[in-house]
Amino acid sequence: MDIVQDLRRIGAWIRPEAVRYALGLGSLLLVNISDVIAPVFMAVAIDLAEAELLSAAPKTPQVLAYLGLSSGDFSLVGAIACYLALHVAANAFRYPMLMNTAVPSHRVGQSVRNRVVDHLMRLSRPFYDRSRSGDLMSLATSDINATRMMFGPAILVGSDTLMIMSLVLVVLATLSWKLTLIAMIPLPIIALVTNALSHAEYNRFEDVQEDLATLTERARESYAGIRIIQGYAREVYDRDRFRAFSWRHFGLNLRLAKVRAMFDPTLDLMLGVSTVLVLIFGGMQVIDGTMTLGTFVAFLFLVRYLSGPMIGLGWSVSLLQRGRASLKRLHALLDEPIEIKDAPDAVEADTNGTLQVDGLTFAYAGRLDPGTGTVDLDAPVEPVLRDVGFTLRPGARLGVIGPVGSGKTTLISLLARLYDPPEGTVRFGGRDVRDITLASLRERVVVAPQDTFLFSDTVARNMLLGSPHQDTDHARELARLAHLADEIDALPRGYETLLGERGVNMSGGQRQRLAIGRAIGADPEVLVLDDCLSAVDARTEGAILDNLEEVFEGRSGIIVSHRVIAVERCDEIIVLEEGRVTERGTHAELIQGDGYYARIAAEQMKAAQSGLEEVTS
């Protein structure tokens, strides 16, 4: 059963906090008992007053009569003292109640968050190719919030409802069961209305949020593209366009406001209906003499306690419904299998092993639809690599060259096992990479990607991401090797400058050089540079290539590029075209041929001859 499974899951999450929850719900029970009994003493006081006024014997509310007490047993001060004491008690218990439900519910929320992040860290490339980051974001934020609301407010309010309903009903029924039934007439309606309203509110709120993202994107576009907008003197058009988006957002907000405006007044109206019923029918009973004036007053106050929980019930049911749906999605994520992981009998990689690629043919699973961003797993796919092979001995250097889309990056991704190569096609130290622990493989084979990602962190910590040494001096050394030192020194806070969203922006070329530094910092045996000099100008490129001579001392390397100058010093160069190795050899050998290599070498030389190629950027 679905619901049984959900309950079991909820139970499993809450179990570590079971004691706290028990304490919290216990406190809640005490709160409710005190709260519900207090108005009875108000009734006693009123009855005492009335008796005094009419000089008659005070009447006794039924509840007290059941307890064998009568109003006459209390002095006015005594009754009021009881009333006050009960209220103080009720509120004193409110604090532990909240601290033992809200706080642990947040703690459960944190463990959900941590579990989700643990799993996200372990999931591999193919999963991320299949999923949209927006979806993952909403899992990690709104879905976790919704489950937290289920673990916290929904449970608290739900229990509150059940407790106070039964308590109030008991007390009211002993006061007058007839009037109780009458006062309860609007209750189911309250629950239904609350539930309906909170669903509507939720949906419209989601619409507003979604639209806010669009609006934000429009604003971002205006400011990021300001040079074009101003350069073409199109400010007025852009403003009109933004105004239209802003106006649509206004409309959606108004739609939400309609539901929100209904919310409180409607619930208040339901309370009003109950009050009117009590007033009319209770008033008649007082006239009949079948009810004391005090009891009538107590009723008026207790009715409030009835409608409160009904509002709460509607609300908590909708929280539960949302929370369940979110928890289901979260578990779907947590159950997502980890495709690339250590084999059961995986071993550490040998040090200084030979990297061997043999008959490697590889196709991605499924095809990415650029329109929707989803992957169609059943779509027929063409292999990206066909029968690729090479051997990289310790200390040797391999150049990989080829046009855009020839499979260079895919080949690199397979070496670090971002994707799993077919069995036996990629070996390190003679062992299939699939039999090596991921950690030890990625310790030895490190890739500097073409378009690397910089985190919102300091320059130093970005540079030292994979490095065993975390000191700034080391970062300085890496910056020197990557020819980035001067530019970092020019930053406002040097190596402590924050990058990313809230910090400084780096240009494409700077990012690439940081990526190179980062990769060197990981101190790999095999250093793989995936076309990460493409946005660097020719002069800097030359300097970095010279520095790399020093870096490659004692390690092997793979340099992927579309430019001859970057690979010409390699021991072996392979040319990839449409996923196949079409040429291999040294620079001297290949330049003699009449293939792709010789052709682009000539083109690039001609470009340089005809002028100062890229000397300026």
Next chain:
Amino acid sequence: MTTPTEPDNQTPEAEATVERAALQLARDPVLKRMLDEERVESGGLDTALLGRLLTYLRPHKRLAAVAIVLATVEAIAMTLPAWLIGLAMDQVSGSRREGAAVDWLVGVGGRFADWMSPAAATQERLSAMVVFFGLLVGAVWLLRWGVAVTTTYLVQKLGQLVVHDLRTDVHRHLTGMDAQFFHTNPVGRLVNRTTFDVQALAELFSDTFAQGARDLLFILVLIVVMLALDLPLAAILLATFPVLVAIGLIYRRYARPALRTNSAVVSRMNAWMAENLAGMRENHLYRAEDRRRAEYRSLTDAHQSSITYVIRAWGLLRPAMMITSAVATSCVLLVGYNRVVGGLVTVGVLLTFLQYTVRLWVPVRSLTEKFNQIQTALTAGERVMDILNARSSIVDLKQADPALTVKRGRIRFDGVRFRYPRKELDVLAGVDFEVEPGQMLALVGDTGAGKSTIARLVTRQYDVTAGEVRVDGRDVRDYTLNQLRSGIAIVPQEVVIFAGSVRENITLGRDIPDERIWECVRAVRADTLIDRMSDGLDSPLEEGGRTLSTGERQLLSFARALVVNPPVLILDEATANVDTQTELLIQRALEALTAGRTSVVIAHRLSTIQDADQILVLRHGKVIERGTHDELLRMGGEYARLVELHHGGVAEAA
């Protein structure tokens, strides 16, 4: 609330505790910066700012007036049921009460009773009276519902209207700012000002002001009603107000720093998540998984710590207020008893008071919570106002002639010097040149030599420090910005693609016939690209043009420039790597683009500029060589040397 708004300076300890706890758990530099930024100022209310914000209500005066009237009606309707119930109670218990309103109501009730059961027994008459009052209470409650729904809606609408106005104002203002402003303000910051900060102000208008005003009105009406009913009992209730307010202030002191810290932690967690999803490949490649887990765990710890402070403050507020009101209720009961027994008030009046006491704390609590919002919103408001106060240094001058347009495209620099704001060195140290209509000028030189600056001065992204830039013989400042820029198209290095159709991206919203668009598209050879798309010119493009390749984006950018048919074209050549075939395509498109118009090319590849009519070699802001490709080669200077260097470099490699 009667207390003046106090500055929040007396709270540094409380603030420090929560923040320190959070920062100790998560030693996160970004979180620290966020908290620092949030703490900008916690001074008192800035009345000038408040006043300026209120001017945004002016266009919606009538709506605001209606809302205020309705809110008053609502406040009265809120107090009525308890009073009516008390009155009904007096009828039932046979007590008599004085007053014109009472007499009138009882009179109407009597006629209702007569109509229901004419000449019946006293008891039945009494029952009829109860029914009458019951229905009356029901009617009032229904009215209250209607008024409350309408008021809430109108108030929300008012707030949203203000937000819409403010949002478009900010956007309009920003799109008119100069290049220097955009250089110093990251896009992300400007976006936040336009959406999130403005949104925070919305809450100020619709939730805080409006709801706060309703709470205040309710309290005021309540006080009037109570004073009219019975002075001593009213005095008890009035005496509880200061206590409630004091509790509110204490709460505020503890809750505010906690709330602020918590919201900073939450935004940091979200940013962390977005970032690590985007950078997951790097996390895997560099085995940073454990480090990331620890980072996130420390953030969730900080979240737990700060939320605990929030819950604690909240867990104390409500009980404290409810205990206060229970004490008040007890006092009312005690005093009321004596007054009822003494015949000074009726039981009904006592009941009315009892109903008021139990509700008293609700508006006070809600006002207390509103106060936190005011502070947050005003901080946001201040940031928005800062933006609106920023002035663009590049504006149309008085001398500008709106009728003046760029026609032929002659460009002339006369002794132009330029220094960027707050920089010490001149980027251009006296540059002179002239480009005849239809000619091509190429700029060559190292990074920082001043090539891009020259381009920026032509379109008046900046104004010269000294000297003069002339277009068609007139100083660029004699043109309106609009006319000047309409005559000069720029093609930047990094192509900007907007989310929208291909057509919109080419025309930028101008009304241009399809034939003309196609003509330009074919001229730059982007037709095959558009033919491949399912909806032709109407095919949607994603923001940033992610679905297009670098070369394809470039071609669209060319079409965009060509469709304007400008006398002058400024081209910043792209350096991005494209394959040889695409490069050829672009090359040919460029020829079509520059034909027959003046062009200024910032050269990164030499193949483009070999045919330039004039090449300027720049170094440190000065023209060190000028001439055609052949002339410069023959001259044997810097240009020739650089060519030689690279020629040699590749030749040697070969």
